[in-house]
Amino acid sequence: MRTIRYLFLLPFFLPALFVLLAGQVEAAPKYKRSVEKYTVPDVTLINQNGERIPLRSLLEGDKPVILDFIYGTCTTICPVLSIGFSHFQKQLGADAGNVRLVSISIDPDNDTPQVMKEYLARYNAREGWDFLSGKREDVIRVMKAFDAYVVNKMNHYPLTILHAPGSRHWIRITELLGSSDLMREYELLLKK
Amino acid sequence: MKMLLITAACLFLFALSALGDEIMLPAGISDAEALRLGEKMYREGILPSGEPMQAIVMGDIPMDGRMFTCDDCHQRSGLGSVEGTVITWPTNGKELYKPRRKTGAWRPPEGDAEKMDDRRHLPRYWQIEDARPAYTDRSLARVLLTGVDPAGRKLNPVMPLYLLGEEDMSILVHYLKNLSVEPAPGVDDSTIRFATVVAGNVAPEDRQAMLTTLQAHIDAHNSQSRHQERRSASGPFFKTEMYQAYRRLQLDVWELHGPEETWPAQLENYYAQEPVFALVGGLASGSWRPVHEFCEQHKIPAIFPLTGFPVVAESDWYTLYFSKGLYQSGEAAARFLHAREGLADDAQVVIVFRENAESAALRQGFAESWRRFSRPEPQYVPLGPDDRPTGQFWLDIVRTHRPAVLILWLGAEDLGGMDTLAGEEAVPTIFLSSEMLRYSFNSVPEGLRESAYLTYPRNLPETWGKRMLPVSRWLQARDIPVTNLEIQAKMYFLGWMLPGAIGYMRSEFFRDYFLEGFDMMVDQDYAIAVYPRLTFGSGQRYASKGCYIVQLTGGPDPRPVPQSDWVIH
Numbered sequence: 057m058r059t060i061r062y063l064f065l066l067p068f069f070l071p072a073l074f075v076l077l078a079g080q081v082e083a084a085p086k087y088k089r090s091v092e093k094y095t096v097p098d099v100t101l102i103n104q105n106g107e108r109i110p111l112r113s114l115l116e117g118d119k120p121v122i123l124d125f126i127y128g129t130c131t132t133i134c135p136v137l138s139i140g141f142s143h144f145q146k147q148l149g150a151d152a153g154n155v156r157l158v159s160i161s162i163d164p165d166n167d168t169p170q171v172m173k174e175y176l177a178r179y180n181a182r183e184g185w186d187f188l189s190g191k192r193e194d195v196i197r198v199m200k201a202f203d204a205y206v207v208n209k210m211n212h213y214p215l216t217i218l219h220a221p222g223s224r225h226w227i228r229i230t231e232l233l234g235s236s237d238l239m240r241e242y243e244l245l246l247k248k
Numbered sequence: 249m250k251m252l253l254i255t256a257a258c259l260f261l262f263a264l265s266a267l268g269d270e271i272m273l274p275a276g277i278s279d280a281e282a283l284r285l286g287e288k289m290y291r292e293g294i295l296p297s298g299e300p301m302q303a304i305v306m307g308d309i310p311m312d313g314r315m316f317t318c319d320d321c322h323q324r325s326g327l328g329s330v331e332g333t334v335i336t337w338p339t340n341g342k343e344l345y346k347p348r349r350k351t352g353a354w355r356p357p358e359g360d361a362e363k364m365d366d367r368r369h370l371p372r373y374w375q376i377e378d379a380r381p382a383y384t385d386r387s388l389a390r391v392l393l394t395g396v397d398p399a400g401r402k403l404n405p406v407m408p409l410y411l412l413g414e415e416d417m418s419i420l421v422h423y424l425k426n427l428s429v430e431p432a433p434g435v436d437d438s439t440i441r442f443a444t445v446v447a448g449n450v451a452p453e454d455r456q457a458m459l460t461t462l463q464a465h466i467d468a469h470n471s472q473s474r475h476q477e478r479r480s481a482s483g484p485f486f487k488t489e490m491y492q493a494y495r496r497l498q499l500d501v502w503e504l505h506g507p508e509e510t511w512p513a514q515l516e517n518y519y520a521q522e523p524v525f526a527l528v529g530g531l532a533s534g535s536w537r538p539v540h541e542f543c544e545q546h547k548i549p550a551i552f553p554l555t556g557f558p559v560v561a562e563s564d565w566y567t568l569y570f571s572k573g574l575y576q577s578g579e580a581a582a583r584f585l586h587a588r589e590g591l592a593d594d595a596q597v598v599i600v601f602r603e604n605a606e607s608a609a610l611r612q613g614f615a616e617s618w619r620r621f622s623r624p625e626p627q628y629v630p631l632g633p634d635d636r637p638t639g640q641f642w643l644d645i646v647r648t649h650r651p652a653v654l655i656l657w658l659g660a661e662d663l664g665g666m667d668t669l670a671g672e673e674a675v676p677t678i679f680l681s682s683e684m685l686r687y688s689f690n691s692v693p694e695g696l697r698e699s700a701y702l703t704y705p706r707n708l709p710e711t712w713g714k715r716m717l718p719v720s721r722w723l724q725a726r727d728i729p730v731t732n733l734e735i736q737a738k739m740y741f742l743g744w745m746l747p748g749a750i751g752y753m754r755s756e757f758f759r760d761y762f763l764e765g766f767d768m769m770v771d772q773d774y775a776i777a778v779y780p781r782l783t784f785g786s787g788q789r790y791a792s793k794g795c796y797i798v799q800l801t802g803g804p805d806p807r808p809v810p811q812s813d814w815v816i817h
Contacts, residue, residue, distance in 0.1 A: 106586075128785075129786045131323070131336075132332075133334060135316040136305060139311045140309060164817075165783045165815045166783060166788055178314065180315075191813055192813075207770070208770040209771070213332040213333050214333070234306040235306070
């Protein structure tokens with residue numbers, strides 16, 4: 057009864073509510089985004105040039121990092137993630153070297169340095185984008201550390217993770233991003 | 249260029265509204281030429297002009313069509329794929345030009361819909377309208393340009409919007425309209441016909457091992473443990489698609505005799521007499537190349553032939569091998585050595601070999617990898633037919649060439665006198681092939697075992713027995729004599745995978761789609777006894793990616809001890 061008594065106020069509050077919600081919808085991203093804490097495992101992976109790369113030195117260095125999990129013969133998700141990386145580097149132009157892009161293979165048996173090099177060439181990758189593979193056990197450790205582990209690689213999902221140098225937090229995005237979305241996330245990362 | 253494409257696409261979009269439902273090919277382009285050009289667009293993202301296709305993906309990312317082709321998602325068959333959270337719908341002519349039902353790609357054969365009783369339908373109040381009407385050329389062109397389908401639904405932004413002018417669009421539409429329309433030969437309403445090839449002088453026990461194991465799997469499938477044929481006629485509506493897709497399997501044996509040069513004609517003859525849907529297994533006394541090329545030419549899938557000499561060609565499509573065979577062992581040796589600390593960039597490698605198919609494959613695998621690492625060309629020392637290496641021969645090799653690595657792609661009979669090297673001041677790293685030694689390691693002198701490494705392309709002895717046990721039991725339960733357990737284990741695995749790929753096709757009996765069923769398989773490490781694991785992926789044609797490098801223990805019964813992971817990068 058008490059609720060009904062106050063119903064006459066509704067016409068006054070509704071417009072305000074709409075304005076508030078509209079503002080929030082405008083500000084909130086259209087994709088799933090969360091802030092996480094991850095511990096980078098102490099593993100050494102191999103990149104497209106056959107160089108052994110300690111993962112911690114790469115991900116916890118002095119540059120912002122954008123990370124994804126892909127594989128060379130993926131049919132849908134990885135090509136779109138990689139087109140996103142490729143265009144992102146192109147947009148940054150001369151500043152592309154200021155951010156480290158890291159793609160980690162979820163099919164390490166097949167993704168040899170040769171396969172990874174050809175893959176990056178297909179996407180016109182510039183300096184600063186590394187594709188990493190390695191021992192299956194090590195790759196699984198990395199996937200688990202970033203809550204990205206799937207038993208069957210065909211069941212994987214789009215995942216992009218961003219990290220600012222020195223930060224304890226990692227931004228986790230579990231959907232495919234448009235160009236403006238990725239750029240906005242990167243700019244947000246730099247502001248922090 | 250991009251601006252031109254955008255203008256052409258906009259003009260074409262504007263013109264679409266004035267066009268009829270059918271889009272004509274440009275004057276002077278034949279059907280066959282349009283199919284060839286359309287295939288290049290679909291598979292490679294290249295326009296008839298030779299320029300890359302241009303598109304927008306995810307709403308605002310401009311992309312070069314070569315980065316992300318139509319067949320990446322929709323696959324070569326056009327029947328689509330499911331990957332994680334993204335479902336890609338069929339784009340083949342057969343599905344596009346019919347309304348899409350909610351149940352998926354399947355629809356009853358023509359005329360069957362009227363015959364079905366009520367039990368075969370959803371209750372009327374649950375029946376849903378078609379998801380979309382049939383495409384026409386015009387609505388297909390519109391969805392490629394705008395991402396809006398004939399039902400007015402906006403496609404997922406992962407589907408690129410293509411900037412195509414009228415002529416290019418007509419070619420792509422023509423290609424899609426003709427993609428996977430007629431089911432492949434070798435399938436009828438009741439049976440899928442397979443063949444297995446037995447070529448040349450194959451040992452009778454190997455032939456028996458392969459055929460009995462394959463046939464046992466086929467008998468199991470045909471026994472219809474789920475009463476598929478009965479249920480396809482009377483089962484409930486939600487099982488109709490599954491049970492109507494059921495076919496019995498028939499296995500033909502194609503025996504090839506005489507010299508290898510005559511095999512292609514014999515294969516053609518068998519195929520003309522009774523076409524098959526695909527080849528499964530297969531044994532050849534020499535190279536598999538004639539069968540491989542026959543399959544490429546006719547676009548016939550060949551699944552897991554038993555050969556140490558597969559064709560290693562990254563762009564070929566129709567044969568799925570267990571591994572690259574001896575080539576892969578050569579590759580593994582090169583990768584292991586390259587990654588080894590302390591081996592100088594210009595380290596001298598000497599390869600001693602006899603001219604035969606095994607050593608040729610090993611040499612090729614090693615040389616191609618070694619070159620990729622920008623390492624200097626090895627020195628080759630061939631043995632003539634009458635050469636019998638002695639202790640002095642080995643001393644001369646080491647003292648003359650002073651190799652850092654001595655690779656012996658030789659059989660056990662050629663290792664006589666090797667032990668004299670044990671007394672040398674600087675013994676090089678020695679590499680051997682377990683396959684060429686027939687896994688009999690006593691021929692490796694004990695004094696050299698610290699320096700000797702071997703390629704070992706299968707499960708290690710400590711797991712071999714455990715992994716083979718289920719295979720032996722399975723054979724025993726079917727009264728199949730064990731005549732070659734390795735061959736039987738491989739066919740056992742094939743038999744377990746085959747129903748998955750057949751089921752994946754549902755009633756869409758297209759050969760490319762069948763192969764895609766293998767491409768999409770989960771990586772396997774339980775049904776395969778011979779290899780630690782087999783992995784799959786779109787276009788991956790060698791399922792085993794690994795080869796251990798081992799050293800031997802001392803004593804009269806040496807055991808291999810792994811010095812590398814299964815996969816060496």
